[in-house]
Amino acid sequence: MYYELARSSWGPEEIEAIEEIVKKGFFTMGENVRKFEEAFAQKFGSRYAVMLNSGSSANLIGVAALFFRKNNPLQRGDEVIVPAISWATTYHPLQQYGLKLKFVDVELESLNMDVSQLEKALTPKTRMVVAVNILGNPCALDTLRDFCNRHGLILFEDNCESMGATLNNKQCGTFGDIGTFSFFFSHHISTMEGGIALTNDLETFHLMRSLRAHGWTRDIPADSPIFDKKDQDFFEAYRFILPGYNVRPLELSGAIGLRQLEKLDAMVETRRKNASLFQKLFQGDDRFILQRENGRSSWFAFTVILNPSKGLDRKKIMRALKDADIGYRIITGGNFLRHDAIKYYDYDIVGQIKNADIAHDWGFFVGNHPVDLSEQIQTFHTVLTRAAGGH
Known part of the structure; x- marks a missing residue:
């Protein structure tokens, strides 16, 4: 096509990364995923990062983690304010966990949430706002952060389309209590398929790591705030504490991500x-x-x-x-x-x-x-x- 919607951003470096993993013969989540998580968190100024198999999965485990917090978890029937324009999997995890969505219009020119409607959308049952940065363009994240702080609400930031965007010299994807990114083929960096969730909260970080891989404890440190380790090591490696998923990324994706992040x-x-x-x-x-x-x-x-x-x-x-x-x-x-x-x-x-x-x-x-x-x-x-x- 003369002017296509999407094209590859890969060069020989990404192919070389794939070949290195193929030679090693270990393909599931491993050392390269861990290195990419650390590099991504450092790049965006966040404490913790959890890589997933897609940005959609990042939204899913991010929402899920908020239901399993020890203090003030989300509950079915809670309300969440959302913009009328976004991708389907911004909304689907909210529905799947039983939240009630309060849709507000967007601004015609920015295409982002019309924040003048926030107070009108607020009720005693409101618990969260989902901020979506549409197609690279930061929404009014400063206003949304202030609104959530004043009303004791969670700010969930879907930054899957807007990696590298900034507002007031702060990286988009880091204004929310959780921020999500996508590494799909057409996005700012591509790891074939992939996504990541950022947070500065240790409990949320550990919850997302457990939910990513079956809801087990294997990927969680023994001193984690989300469970108490037992002394039966034989069973501990296969101990399930949460109703989780298998949305782990491939080691290939982690290796590619390291090369893409440099670019x-x-x-x-x-x-x-x-x-x-x-x-x-x-x-x-x-x-x-x-x-x-x-x-x-x-x-x-x-x-x-x-x-x-x-x-x-x-x-x-x-x-x-x-x-x-x-x-x-x-x-x-x-x-x-x-x-x-x-x-x-x-x-x-x-x-x-x-x-x-x-x-x-x-x-x-x-x-x-x-x-x-x-x-x-x-x-x-x-x-x-x-x-x-x-x-």
């Missing part, structure tokens, strides 16, 4: 250079609503919302992009309330969900990659503006 800063800067050109080309054209940067975006992709007031022919525009061999897709998962799965949820809607619908019906994104996309971006601008009526 992250340079790859994000290349994405930002591409974004500068994209913004310059569309500046002042009110037919198109672009994502307004908050803080420093890491520019996962380039979003465009066709201004509903301009009478543009969406089908004609989509057809022109397809004919030009330009890949495009819905913005993240669109308005989640519009998906079939919502029938399985316990939820309320706070105020009107207007902007998420506009993004769902009139928006799309094209790819951004850690290589120079000047030619592709110029072509995209030409094709889009012509199909929209030309300027």
